[in-house]
Amino acid sequence: MPGFELFGDAERKEVNDVLESGVLMRYGFDGMRNGHWKAKELEAALQDKLQVNHAQLVSSGTAAVSIALASAGIGSGDEVIMPNFTFVASFEAIMMLGAIPVLVDIDDTLTLDPEAVENAITPKTKAIMPVHMCGSMADLTALKAICDTHNLLLIEDSSQATGATYKGKPLGSIGDLGCLSLDYVKIITCGEGGAVLTNNEAYYRNADHYSDHGHDHVGADRGAETHPFLGYNFRISELNAAVGIAQLRRLDEFVEKQKEHYTVLREALAEIPEIEFRRVPDGGEESYSFLSFFLPDLETTRKVMQAFKENGLDACFHYYDNNWHYIRKWQHLTNLKTLYPLSQEVMDGLSYLKTKTFTQSDNYIGRNISCLIKLSWSKEEVSSRAKKMVESIKSVMA
Numbered sequence: 001m002p003g004f005e006l007f008g009d010a011e012r013k014e015v016n017d018v019l020e021s022g023v024l025m026r027y028g029f030d031g032m033r034n035g036h037w038k039a040k041e042l043e044a045a046l047q048d049k050l051q052v053n054h055a056q057l058v059s060s061g062t063a064a065v066s067i068a069l070a071s072a073g074i075g076s077g078d079e080v081i082m083p084n085f086t087f088v089a090s091f092e093a094i095m096m097l098g099a100i101p102v103l104v105d106i107d108d109t110l111t112l113d114p115e116a117v118e119n120a121i122t123p124k125t126k127a128i129m130p131v132h133m134c135g136s137m138a139d140l141t142a143l144k145a146i147c148d149t150h151n152l153l154l155i156e157d158s159s160q161a162t163g164a165t166y167k168g169k170p171l172g173s174i175g176d177l178g179c180l181s182l183d184y185v186k187i188i189t190c191g192e193g194g195a196v197l198t199n200n201e202a203y204y205r206n207a208d209h210y211s212d213h214g215h216d217h218v219g220a221d222r223g224a225e226t227h228p229f230l231g232y233n234f235r236i237s238e239l240n241a242a243v244g245i246a247q248l249r250r251l252d253e254f255v256e257k258q259k260e261h262y263t264v265l266r267e268a269l270a271e272i273p274e275i276e277f278r279r280v281p282d283g284g285e286e287s288y289s290f291l292s293f294f295l296p297d298l299e300t301t302r303k304v305m306q307a308f309k310e311n312g313l314d315a316c317f318h319y320y321d322n323n324w325h326y327i328r329k330w331q332h333l334t335n336l337k338t339l340y341p342l343s344q345e346v347m348d349g350l351s352y353l354k355t356k357t358f359t360q361s362d363n364y365i366g367r368n369i370s371c372l373i374k375l376s377w378s379k380e381e382v383s384s385r386a387k388k389m390v391e392s393i394k395s396v397m398a
């Protein structure tokens with residue numbers, strides 16, 4: 001990860017198709033577009049590759065999450081259970097609908113702890129949204145069982161784990177809805193973009209209309225189309241979709257390359273007895289986008305990060321001290337710093353954040369380092385990196 005590292009002629013060719021006709025929009029202009037429908041083509045390819053009946057491309061991963069929720073009828077005052085370790089996009093997407101993000105602990109998978117989820121269910125809960133962080137996944141069997149018992153929707157955010165599978169099925173295809181980000185730093189990129197995945201025909205139709213001002217997309221005259229319900233504009237452009245077509249064709253190649261690099265690093269670190277790797281649920285196969293491991297305590301982890309820095313090891317993250325991925329640094333959320341007034345219902349719904357503590361997650365995130373696996377590394381770079389990582393860690397442990 002990320003796919004932009006290997007951006008090349010294949011991506012340029014697809015974009016040039018669009019530039020030649022100049023039709024940058026995904027809908028309409030049938031006569032001018034030389035038969036190119038890049039967004040439609042990428043949607044068909046995503047359906048095929050990720051084994052879902054429907055894929056709806058949209059403008060971003062954040063939009064994809066909001067649209068997925070809206071398509072299933074989630075909105076004002078509804079509660080959505082999500083992990084406290086994710087990218088800020090997860091709660092943004094929920095709050096955009098006037099719904100309430102209910103943040104709960106993660107476990108040694110670095111994703112939702114099913115027991116914490118169960119304890120957070122209230123009569124207002126509508127959905128559980130696991131986020132498959134850093135190339136691996138939540139325990140979808142346990143979460144699905146909870147959803148079935150309590151009649152809740154399962155909505156997967158697999159933005160960081162495209163290419164990973166659970167019990168043989170691609171992530172994003174297992175819940176009622178799945179969401180992908182195709183932004184510039186994800187395993188496959190459109191530059192900017194996202195996708196909603198589902199096997200549910202009604203949710204798909206809702207997502208299709210909602211992301212384009214409510215257009216029903218019937219017939220060939222946009223002005224004459226009807227608007228069965230209100231929507232917004234979260235369209236992807238043809239230029240962005242074109243990049244994604246070339247990138248998706250390379251997904252298997254990307255995963256394979258990541259697995260090679262990941263394996264070298266993991267085997268080297270496995271020599272250090274104090275290191276514990278993140279748990280992958282039974283039946284899971286990672287996308288190998290990150291190598292994530294735990295050290296014995298917070299202090300050691302901070303020292304190892306410092307040693308990594310001194311040895312020129314970039315792209316390793318200690319999320320405990322990162323502003324974007326863990327609740328500890330989300331003061332703008334806990335203090336509800338918004339540009340505009342929020343409803344009383346949302347303010348009340350989020351007041352738990354002022355006092356709630358997350359000692360279980362602190363214990364995992366405080367001791368976790370996740371290292372990005374780059375596609376562009378040479379074999380020599382990977383082995384030299386492995387050596388430096390081991391030396392850095394041993395220097396701290398000594």
Ligand SMILES: *Cc1c(COP(=O)(O)O)cnc(C)c1O
Nearest residue numbers: 060061062087089159160181183
């Ligand atoms: C990147 C990301 C998103 C949001 O994607 P954008 O396309 O940048 O809006 C959502 N969830 C997770 C877990 C992400 O990593």
